[in-house]
Amino acid sequence: xxxxxxxxxxxxxxxxxxxxxxxxxxxxxxxxxxxxxxxxxxxxxxxxxxxxxxxxxxxxxxxxxxxxxxxxxxxxxxxxxxxxxxxxxxxxxxxxxxxxxxxxxxxxxxxxxxxxxxxxxxxxxxxxxxxxxxxxxxxxxxxxxxxxxxxxxxxxxxxxxxxxxxxxxxxxxxxxxxxxxxxxxxxxxxxxxxxxxxxxxxxxxxxxxxxxxxxxxxxxxxxxxxxxxxxxxxxxxxxxxxxxxxxxxxxxxxxxxxxxxxxxxxxxxxxxxxxxxxxxxxxxxxx
Numbered sequence: 001x002x003x004x005x006x007x008x009x010x011x012x013x014x015x016x017x018x019x020x021x022x023x024x025x026x027x028x029x030x031x032x033x034x035x036x037x038x039x040x041x042x043x044x045x046x047x048x049x050x051x052x053x054x055x056x057x058x059x060x061x062x063x064x065x066x067x068x069x070x071x072x073x074x075x076x077x078x079x080x081x082x083x084x085x086x087x088x089x090x091x092x093x094x095x096x097x098x099x100x101x102x103x104x105x106x107x108x109x110x111x112x113x114x115x116x117x118x119x120x121x122x123x124x125x126x127x128x129x130x131x132x133x134x135x136x137x138x139x140x141x142x143x144x145x146x147x148x149x150x151x152x153x154x155x156x157x158x159x160x161x162x163x164x165x166x167x168x169x170x171x172x173x174x175x176x177x178x179x180x181x182x183x184x185x186x187x188x189x190x191x192x193x194x195x196x197x198x199x200x201x202x203x204x205x206x207x208x209x210x211x212x213x214x215x216x217x218x219x220x221x222x223x224x225x226x227x228x229x230x231x232x233x234x235x236x237x238x239x240x241x242x243x244x245x246x247x248x249x250x251x252x253x254x255x256x257x258x259x260x261x262x263x264x265x266x267x268x269x270x271x272x273x274x275x276x277x278x279x280x281x282x283x284x285x286x287x
Contacts, residue, residue: 047193072141101156113157121162126192147182166201177209189217
């Protein structure tokens with residue numbers, strides 16, 4: 001994406017996210033603009049997956065949040081066109097696109113899909129199951145970080161499905177390091193967790209890639225809806241219900257971003273995301 005176009009997309013997206021009620025803050029002057037993937041991966045919550053209840057319809061797709069007549073799908077295609085459509089605006093006729101996953105080139109935008117770097121089902125299992133409808137909508141149409149949505153061939157997108165990186169990587173091996181780093185960046189942006197197998201694979205892949213840096217993702221505020229507890233053994237502690245409970249997916253001592261929230265270990269022990277007088281980092285600790 002060209003620098004000027006990237007700035008335009010970011011500006012449009014800031015207003016688009018604000019329109020959904022998702023808080024977005026601009027980075028302060030002089031703020032760090034890139035981050036190490038080692039840091040991001042180490043600060044992702046490690047949790048069990050929550051497959052129950054997923055339906056694609058729970059994520060509202062392709063909205064026109066800024067009201068310019070282009071929905072999110074069109075915005076991505078316009079931004080990623082190697083040859084820009086001559087008509088301008090939302091026109092896609094006459095453009096040219098190359099799929100980063102497999103190198104396929106097309107002049108017919110209808111043959112390309114807009115892939116969610118972290119698929120909707122994977123996002124659901126990694127934390128979106130507890131989100132409000134507004135947060136899921138913002139995630140599904142995320143133009144605020146250029147790694148979140150990507151235009152690729154329909155074949156490669158459907159080959160990927162909702163699989164994690166240890167089960168699927170792009171056919172174009174030269175894109176592997178970029179794919180792994182962007183996966184981690186998007187998960188960190190949206191406070192999504194990683195499974196043990198997922199983390200092991202990503203650590204090995206990114207280490208081989210030299211732990212590349214990524215553009216620092218902003219982190220939209222996450223609002224939660226009414227959630228159902230994950231089916232697990234009955235906890236031994238008193239259950240704390242309500243939107244400030246993250247479920248049974250926390251690990252004692254792990255970093256956390258749900259300040260003051262409660263959660264449970266796989267054995268049902270009640271934990272809280274908090275700091276101590278000797279440790280200013282938020283971690284899951286015994287409640």
